[in-house]
Every structure is written in structure tokens, then in C-alpha cells.
Amino acid sequence: MMKPKIIAFDADDTLWHNEPYFDEAQEKFCALFDNYASHQVILQMILNHQVKNLPLYGFGIKAFTLSMVETALELTQNQISGNAIEKILKIGKELLEKPVELLPNVEAVLQELKGKYRLIVATKGDLKDQHRKLHDSGLGHYFHHIEVMSDKTEVDYSKMLGRLDIPPSDFMMIGNSLKSDVLPVLNIGGWGVHIPYHTTWAYERIDFEIEHENFKAVATIKEVLNIL
Known part of the structure; x- marks a missing residue:
């Protein structure tokens, strides 16, 4: 666990x-x-x-x-x-201008986790566009902090955790990219959970398996509840 x-x-x-x-x-x-x-x-x-x-x-x-x-x-x-x-x-x-379409069970999982953990969005991309999507998603009230990062390297995560006064050992990152959401966090001492998506941008793909005591792979976001 x-x-x-x-x-x-x-x-x-x-x-x-x-x-x-x-x-x-x-x-x-x-x-x-x-x-x-x-x-x-x-x-x-x-x-x-x-x-x-x-x-x-x-x-x-x-x-x-x-x-x-x-x-x-x-x-x-x-x-x-x-x-x-x-x-x-x-x-x-x-x-x-594309609509925001939530993935299955996202809101149910956030409802279950809110109050038990501090929840954060840590994403990258256009600042204005990501804030628009978060607003349109209706999920903003679940999160303690929103971070739109210029990139997701070990340095970027370390800087974010430093600003939030969070030790890596207390931090879990959940995402669909092994390259951006998992590996950098594992390398700085945090926890990484991978939820695969059916298509991945070529830049975000890696060609090796991850074996790490702080790493878990789940099939859906709902399965996150089983590892906490």
C-alpha cells in the first residue's frame, strides 16, 4: 500500500x-x-x-x-x-475550443479522495488553455493547488514541491505518461502511478519497463483507490 x-x-x-x-x-x-x-x-x-x-x-x-x-x-x-x-x-x-470530456469515474474518485488527501493538478501546456479546461471540467473545487508547468522534469517537480513545502516522500503523481508523470517523480523520491491512455503522443513514449518500489501501474483511475 x-x-x-x-x-x-x-x-x-x-x-x-x-x-x-x-x-x-x-x-x-x-x-x-x-x-x-x-x-x-x-x-x-x-x-x-x-x-x-x-x-x-x-x-x-x-x-x-x-x-x-x-x-x-x-x-x-x-x-x-x-x-x-x-x-x-x-x-x-x-x-x-474543444469541449472537455471527463474520463470515466474521474469525479467519483476525486470525491472519494477529497478530505483524505491534499489534491493537486500538475500539468503542462498553455496556461490559459489548461485553466479553461479545468474551469469547464467542473473539477476545480476538488483541488488544493493547480500547477501548469513549463515541463515535467525532475527539476520542475522539485521546484514545485519546494514552493508547496512538500517532501517528495509524501508526494504521489498520477498520470498517463511514464516519461513525464512517473519517472521524474520516482527519481526524486516520490510515488508514481501510471494509468495508460489508449493513445500516447510519440514524444511521451519510452521503450523500457519501470521496476521501482514506489511505482504502480493500474488500468483505470478507479483502481487508484485500491492502492492507497
């Missing part, structure tokens, strides 16, 4: 659906430029631009939209029309 005092949840694809919207946006982008390259090639180009741009743009929809524009410039050898750029921007704006 795990004995944390503070439990943090990732937001996207842990509390609500997110990645399918990006997959849909990328398919729309590929359809715009299918005369230039295959979908597989275009998707790899978008990913390459996203990863290259992370130090400048960070994570989130706005960074994704800029990476789509750069991909279009590369595909067309800088000959892209203003009309095409307008269509790309529309894809990005549509992402920012």
Missing part, C-alpha cells in the same frame, strides 16, 4: 480526453498537404518540429499550431499561400 499525503493528477488524458483531438487536427493538416507527402511523412515532420521547438515554444496547442505552420513551410519550400496558413490557424483555434 502507498501512503502519500499529497496526490497530484496530470490533466490531459488522465482527467479528460485530449490526445484524440490532436490526432484529429493532424489528420486535417495531412489532408491539406497530401499532394506533397504521405501522411506518415507529414506526421513525422510535425513531430520533428515540435521536439525542435520545445525549448522555445514549450508544450500546448499554440506551440503545436506554430509547428504545423513550420511544417507547411518546409513541405511547400516556403511557397505556402496565405489561404493555407489561414486554414492551419483554424485547425489550431478549433483545438482551443
Whole structure:
């Protein structure tokens, strides 16, 4: 059994659906430029631009939209029309207007945990967009603190815990990304719980198994209750 005092949840694809919207946006982008390259090639180009741009743009929809524009410039050898750029921007704006659809049993689990633990949201992405989604989700009142991080490295988690005066040994992070939600927290002495989502951004994937005494993998958020 795990004995944390503070439990943090990732937001996207842990509390609500997110990645399918990006997959849909990328398919729309590929359809715009299918005369230039295959979908597989275009998707790899978008990913390459996203990863290259992370130090400048960070994570989130706005960074994704800029990476789509750069991909279009590369595909067309800088000959892209203003009309095409307008269509790309529309894809990005549509992402920012997507409804928030909670994953199954999320609110029931939060109701069960509230009052027994201090609950936190620890996510990354666009500050404004993440606050919008939290507001629209109706979940905000369950959380003691909301943290929208520029990244989720060991340093980022350590800084957050320092600001909140939380020792890592009291901290549990729950999320769908082994790379961002689990490994950094384990490495600083916290607890990590992985809840897989049916699709994962390529950047967030790892190619090895995690074996750690502070790590648990569960199939659904409801199973978190069984390990506390």
C-alpha cells in the first residue's frame, strides 16, 4: 500500500480526453498537404518540429499550431499561400475550443479522495488553455493547488514541491505518461502511478519497463483507490 499525503493528477488524458483531438487536427493538416507527402511523412515532420521547438515554444496547442505552420513551410519550400496558413490557424483555434470530456469515474474518485488527501493538478501546456479546461471540467473545487508547468522534469517537480513545502516522500503523481508523470517523480523520491491512455503522443513514449518500489501501474483511475 502507498501512503502519500499529497496526490497530484496530470490533466490531459488522465482527467479528460485530449490526445484524440490532436490526432484529429493532424489528420486535417495531412489532408491539406497530401499532394506533397504521405501522411506518415507529414506526421513525422510535425513531430520533428515540435521536439525542435520545445525549448522555445514549450508544450500546448499554440506551440503545436506554430509547428504545423513550420511544417507547411518546409513541405511547400516556403511557397505556402496565405489561404493555407489561414486554414492551419483554424485547425489550431478549433483545438482551443474543444469541449472537455471527463474520463470515466474521474469525479467519483476525486470525491472519494477529497478530505483524505491534499489534491493537486500538475500539468503542462498553455496556461490559459489548461485553466479553461479545468474551469469547464467542473473539477476545480476538488483541488488544493493547480500547477501548469513549463515541463515535467525532475527539476520542475522539485521546484514545485519546494514552493508547496512538500517532501517528495509524501508526494504521489498520477498520470498517463511514464516519461513525464512517473519517472521524474520516482527519481526524486516520490510515488508514481501510471494509468495508460489508449493513445500516447510519440514524444511521451519510452521503450523500457519501470521496476521501482514506489511505482504502480493500474488500468483505470478507479483502481487508484485500491492502492492507497
